[in-house]
Amino acid sequence: MKHYLLALCILCSFPNFSQAQNGKFDVRFGVGSSLLGSGDMRTISLENELNFKINKYLETSLSVDYGKSDSGVYEYASFIQGNLNLFVSPFKNTGRNDFRVGGGFSVMNVSDGYLQSAQYTNGVLTDADYMLDHRHDLGCSIIVEDVYFLTSKFLIGLKLFTQPYSNGDINSGVLLKIGIAL
Numbered sequence: 243m244k245h246y247l248l249a250l251c252i253l254c255s256f257p258n259f260s261q262a263q264n265g266k267f268d269v270r271f272g273v274g275s276s277l278l279g280s281g282d283m284r285t286i287s288l289e290n291e292l293n294f295k296i297n298k299y300l301e302t303s304l305s306v307d308y309g310k311s312d313s314g315v316y317e318y319a320s321f322i323q324g325n326l327n328l329f330v331s332p333f334k335n336t337g338r339n340d341f342r343v344g345g346g347f348s349v350m351n352v353s354d355g356y357l358q359s360a361q362y363t364n365g366v367l368t369d370a371d372y373m374l375d376h377r378h379d380l381g382c383s384i385i386v387e388d389v390y391f392l393t394s395k396f397l398i399g400l401k402l403f404t405q406p407y408s409n410g411d412i413n414s415g416v417l418l419k420i421g422i423a424l
Contacts, residue, residue, distance in 0.1 A: 266295045267424040270389075272401060276309055276415025278321060278352070283314035285321070289401075289417055298336050301329045301344075309413075317372065318355035321413070323348055323405075325383055340389045340399075348405050350413065351378040381407030389419070397421045 272289035291305035305327070310320045327346030335342065354375045361369040382405065389399035397420065404414040 265423055268293045268295075268397065268421050269424065270397070270399070270419045270421035272417035272419040274401075274415055274417035276403075276413050278309060278311060278319055278413050279315070279411055283311040283316060283319040283354075285309035285311040285319065285415075287415055287417060289419070291419075291421075293421075295335060298334045299331055301331065301335060301342065303327045303329065303344075303346075316354045316356045319352065321350055321352045323350040323413070325349075325405075327383055327385060329385070329387070338391045340391075342385075342387050342389075344383075344385045344387075346383050348381045348383050348407070349378065350381065350405070350407060350411070351376070352411065377409065377411075379407040379409045379411060381405050381411070381413075387419075389421075391423075395423050397423070 270291040270293065272291065274287050276285050276287045277283070278285050287307060287309040289305055289307045291303050293301055293303045295301050303325070305325045307323045307325065308321070312318050325346060325348045327344045329342040329344030331340055331342045333341055355372055358371045358373040360367055383403060384405070385401060385403045387399055387401040389397050391397045399419040399421070401417040401419055404412065406412050
């Protein structure tokens with residue numbers, strides 16, 4: 243949680259710097275759903291993202307994601323991840339619509355909780371032992387995103403992504419995003 247708060251503070255400190263860059267930065271907030279693991283857990287996901295426009299074809303982003311689930315093979319699962327991505331806008335990112343594809347690196351920390359043993363008396367649960375697993379791993383991101391600028395400052399978009407990790411986990415999903423150009 244400390245890392246998430248630190249990243250959020252860093253993202254919030256960029257507006258003063260970005261004004262000198264003539265609108266090359268934007269901040270986006272996303273909410274959606276993903277399938278965590280190998281599709282075992284359906285999560286509700288939140289994302290905070292900072293984008294930097296390099297030129298009319300390239301952008302880079304730094305994002306922090308959080309997801310939580312109580313639906314799937316485990317009793318509980320949550321994740322926090324950091325992502326660094328590079329995007330290509332084949333139709334340029336100079337108009338109101340910006341379609342982009344990209345990829346990059348991802349670091350994820352996952353916690354899973356599951357029932358290890360249970361004792362019942364007369365059909366009533368009287369004792370339960372839960373196990374908690376923690377794991378973190380490196381992976382990559384593959385992203386397709388379409389963003390539409392409602393005004394010169396405000397945007398809305400849809401992001402489809404998949405993130406395979408070296409330990410076999412996969413996080414794939416869709417996010418609805420809103421944002422503001424700085």
